[in-house]
Amino acid sequence: MTFSFQTDLGGALLPNPILTASGCAGSGKELSQFFPLTELGAIVTKSIMIKARSGRATPRMAETPSGMLNSIGLQGPGVDYFIANDLPWLDAQGARTVVSIAGETVEDYAVLARKMRNLPGVVGLEVNISCPNVENRGMVFSCQPETARAAIEAVRRNIGGDLPIIAKLSPDVTDIVSIAREVANAGADGVALINTLLGMVIDTNLMLPKLAQKTGGLSGPAIRPVAVRAVYQVHAALPDLPILGMGGIMTGRDAFEFILAGASAVSVGTASFGNPTAAISIKSELENILQEKGFATLQEAIGYAHRN
Numbered sequence: 001m002t003f004s005f006q007t008d009l010g011g012a013l014l015p016n017p018i019l020t021a022s023g024c025a026g027s028g029k030e031l032s033q034f035f036p037l038t039e040l041g042a043i044v045t046k047s048i049m050i051k052a053r054s055g056r057a058t059p060r061m062a063e064t065p066s067g068m069l070n071s072i073g074l075q076g077p078g079v080d081y082f083i084a085n086d087l088p089w090l091d092a093q094g095a096r097t098v099v100s101i102a103g104e105t106v107e108d109y110a111v112l113a114r115k116m117r118n119l120p121g122v123v124g125l126e127v128n129i130s131c132p133n134v135e136n137r138g139m140v141f142s143c144q145p146e147t148a149r150a151a152i153e154a155v156r157r158n159i160g161g162d163l164p165i166i167a168k169l170s171p172d173v174t175d176i177v178s179i180a181r182e183v184a185n186a187g188a189d190g191v192a193l194i195n196t197l198l199g200m201v202i203d204t205n206l207m208l209p210k211l212a213q214k215t216g217g218l219s220g221p222a223i224r225p226v227a228v229r230a231v232y233q234v235h236a237a238l239p240d241l242p243i244l245g246m247g248g249i250m251t252g253r254d255a256f257e258f259i260l261a262g263a264s265a266v267s268v269g270t271a272s273f274g275n276p277t278a279a280i281s282i283k284s285e286l287e288n289i290l291q292e293k294g295f296a297t298l299q300e301a302i303g304y305a306h307r308n
């Protein structure tokens, strides 16, 4: 019998469950030097905003134990440039693209959603309502149920058609399940868990924060147990809500952990900076582990750690 690696991410049917993480592969041009983008379940773009942005002041990256701190500040060319240049290129590669969008206001999310209608090669929207690198915490939409709901409702009302909406949530909340429930009720087809955790590194020689903007988002293996916990909790409470899991996935074994916790697919992020082909190794390692464990399909393994 042939093994089935397919997954359904809130209506996006993908040949395998390995995606890039937003912000870690730009719009795919650099990664495509190393492997065809069609090898991925999908590529998730860097979050696109309405206008071009140069991001936050430098330095905006710092190493941490088993991880990395970034305060990029949503640098990007703006949505019109993205649609005119990056998206046609991705489509020409045959890539399945999940576009990540980010707004400063609820109205921004509405405008971005309208621009995402009927675009070639786009299989889903990741709605980033959890970037930690914003001017004030009130702009982290996913930290309060009301603002999380408002942003996702705006996307749902304006997207038209049935493009899957995946809401990306922050782990920096008391109860991530209540936020997941809120965005699901607002029309999200799935959730992406987790964005980075807000952190800080102080340079003990200079005796000052290393990042120009002082705080940044922590990613990498250091956050994996937090991410696995979030996936497990949300899957336990909302078993029918598809989850895109991420946070420090370096190996197929790590990806398997997320699948067992309840993720229908995973995103590979920080690992790609050290090894651009990490996603491809993780894909084959995960496929081997699933078969070694006796699963005939990926579907059978999703949430397997929840059995009694």
Ligand code: SIN
Pocket (backbone or CB within 6 Å): 023, 047, 070, 071, 072, 073, 074, 075, 128, 130, 131, 132, 133, 195, 196, 217
């Ligand atoms: C950034 O560009 O600052 C990171 C985006 C994010 O973590 O959502």
